[in-house]
Amino acid sequence: MVGMVLTTAPTTPHTPTYNDLPVLLSRMTGDEKHEPSATSTLDVLWVLYQRVLNVDPRNPEAADRDRFLLSKGHGPMAYYAVLAAHGFFPVEWLDEFGQPGSPLGHHPDGALIPGVEIASGSLGHGLPLGVGLALGLRANGNDARTIVLVGDAELDEGSNHEAIVVGAAYGLDALTVVVIDNDSSSLGWPGGIARRFATEGWATVDVNGRDHDALTRALTTHHSGRPTAVVAAVEPRK
Amino acid sequence: MRDRFATVTSELLDNDPRVSLVLADISADRFAESQHQHPDRVINVGIREQALIGTAAGMAHSGLRPYAHSYAPFLVERPFEQLKLDLGHQDLGAVLVSIGASYDASDVGYTHHAPGDIALLDTLPEWTVHVPGHPDEVEAFLRAASQTDERVYVRLSENANATAHHRPDGGFQVLRQGTGPTVVAVGPMLDRVLAATAGLDVTVLYASTVRPFDGETLRFVLAEPAVVLVEPYLRGTSAPEVARALTDIPHRQLALGVPPHTARFYGRPRDHDAAYGLDVAGIRARITAFSPTDDHERYATHVTG
Numbered sequence: 358m359v360g361m362v363l364t365t366a367p368t369t370p371h372t373p374t375y376n377d378l379p380v381l382l383s384r385m386t387g388d389e390k391h392e393p394s395a396t397s398t399l400d401v402l403w404v405l406y407q408r409v410l411n412v413d414p415r416n417p418e419a420a421d422r423d424r425f426l427l428s429k430g431h432g433p434m435a436y437y438a439v440l441a442a443h444g445f446f447p448v449e450w451l452d453e454f455g456q457p458g459s460p461l462g463h464h465p466d467g468a469l470i471p472g473v474e475i476a477s478g479s480l481g482h483g484l485p486l487g488v489g490l491a492l493g494l495r496a497n498g499n500d501a502r503t504i505v506l507v508g509d510a511e512l513d514e515g516s517n518h519e520a521i522v523v524g525a526a527y528g529l530d531a532l533t534v535v536v537i538d539n540d541s542s543s544l545g546w547p548g549g550i551a552r553r554f555a556t557e558g559w560a561t562v563d564v565n566g567r568d569h570d571a572l573t574r575a576l577t578t579h580h581s582g583r584p585t586a587v588v589a590a591v592e593p594r595k
Numbered sequence: 596m597r598d599r600f601a602t603v604t605s606e607l608l609d610n611d612p613r614v615s616l617v618l619a620d621i622s623a624d625r626f627a628e629s630q631h632q633h634p635d636r637v638i639n640v641g642i643r644e645q646a647l648i649g650t651a652a653g654m655a656h657s658g659l660r661p662y663a664h665s666y667a668p669f670l671v672e673r674p675f676e677q678l679k680l681d682l683g684h685q686d687l688g689a690v691l692v693s694i695g696a697s698y699d700a701s702d703v704g705y706t707h708h709a710p711g712d713i714a715l716l717d718t719l720p721e722w723t724v725h726v727p728g729h730p731d732e733v734e735a736f737l738r739a740a741s742q743t744d745e746r747v748y749v750r751l752s753e754n755a756n757a758t759a760h761h762r763p764d765g766g767f768q769v770l771r772q773g774t775g776p777t778v779v780a781v782g783p784m785l786d787r788v789l790a791a792t793a794g795l796d797v798t799v800l801y802a803s804t805v806r807p808f809d810g811e812t813l814r815f816v817l818a819e820p821a822v823v824l825v826e827p828y829l830r831g832t833s834a835p836e837v838a839r840a841l842t843d844i845p846h847r848q849l850a851l852g853v854p855p856h857t858a859r860f861y862g863r864p865r866d867h868d869a870a871y872g873l874d875v876a877g878i879r880a881r882i883t884a885f886s887p888t889d890d891h892e893r894y895a896t897h898v899t900g
Contacts, residue, residue, distance in 0.1 A: 482681055488649065489656070
């Protein structure tokens with residue numbers, strides 16, 4: 358859907374494909390091998406922007422857009438590559454990644470980048486913000502979805518657990534959390550991450566974080582009266 | 596002030612679909628009817644202050660005008676990073692309304708005291724800070740805040756002056772003009788400052804909006820280049836503002852307020868006022884010592900002593 362729009366966008370000469378991403382990533386990292394933090398989110402981000410989110414790079418502030426909050430701001434190269442592939446900003450920006458004056462820092466800032474909803478970096482802020490955003494959109498009669506991406510280690514922050522309770526208690530079924538699980542939480546989550554959400558009343562699904570069709574199903578299945586947590590497992594961080 | 600906050604905010608919720616309210620249990624009983632009327636816009640997150648601010652910020656992101664409320668230490672100190680990031684870094688607005696002030700809840704101890712709240716906010720840019728001294732001022736500030744998207748802090752107290760004196764534009768009100776030092780009385784300190792300065796040749800300014808700080812009026816009324824701050828929170832909180840306003844004028848300054856301390860006694864708020872020299876007698880004694888009637892005698896004592 359978004360890709361068809363891009364046939365007329367000046368910054369992307371062709372409909373983006375997943376195979377474009379390694380080259381785009383290399384413009385930031387300078388080589389073909391990438392840090393795990395940069396690529397753990399890559400497939401989820403690709404599926405979100407290709408198949409799930411209602412967003413338009415020509416009108417990134419549209420009132421009815423879905424809100425995507427990248428809470429785990431660490432390792433944003435995959436995010437930048439996917440945004441550039443979809444025409445939110447010129448791919449040339451990637452060459453200046455991390456340079457003084459570049460809008461693309463090592464943690465993203467929504468004030469500097471079209472299509473980026475929040476600034477992140479400090480962990481545990483996206484989910485409480487997403488709860489408030491989903492509450493506000495509902496109060497405004499706006500059907501847009503709110504999707505928050507967090508990491509399994511990010512869930513260490515207690516602020517998430519405050520928000521998990523609040524989101525379920527208020528039945529925020531337009532809110533989805535996708536947890537990138539690369540087993541990087543120092544103390545771990547005995548019994549699994551999904552259980553933490555399910556206990557509070559969330560709909561949960563465990564999915565292979567590299568399986569695009571499974572991710573699409575998980576991220577587009579609506580659960581009436583309940584927020585959804587998608588736990589996307591990827592290769593454990595060594 | 597707390598009653599007026601509940602009345603006015605309930606009315607704003609009824610009349611303005613943009614206004615929302617986020618609570619963390621504190622004062623939830625006062626908004627039960629509002630929550631029933633506006634279940635989508637009155638949200639109690641329970642005893643979760645990080646979520647209190649995060650939720651308010653998210654609501655602002657959606658275009659609402661959120662008010663968030665709790666005791667000052669749980670509204671400002673506990674979720675301070677949320678104030679810095681969820682509101683400031685995201686450039687989102689909210690109206691934070693605190694109760695408890697520095698030690699209104701003296702009988703429950705230091706956990707519920709927040710003399711440092713405004714000093715903390717001073718580390719962040721672009722906050723408007725109101726310290727109302729009367730319920731009418733509370734009402735005016737709450738109503739005005741509903742019309743903007745700014746970051747606003749309204750610090751309620753159990754202490755109030757007999758009458759309201761605020762200026763709608765946030766400037767300092769000139770209540771007494773003299774030829775000696777200028778005394779800046781903040782919010783609920785006004786009545787005791789007026790009593791403490793009775794018969795003294797001083798100028799008295801009333802400040803119920805302290806950020807931005809009305810240095811222009813201070814400069815305009817300044818007679819003797821000497822300023823006394825009387826603040827109901829951490830002493831010296833506004834001292835840098837005075838220094839900034841008078842950068843080019845050699846001046847003296849005396850900052851009265853709550854000293855840094857860890858309270859180890861309960862008692863009543865007035866017991867704490869007395870302990871910190873913030874009762875009428877304490878304020879008068881220090882202002883008198885700051886503005887000696889005979890400078891020559893004082894100087895001579897200093898030189899020979």
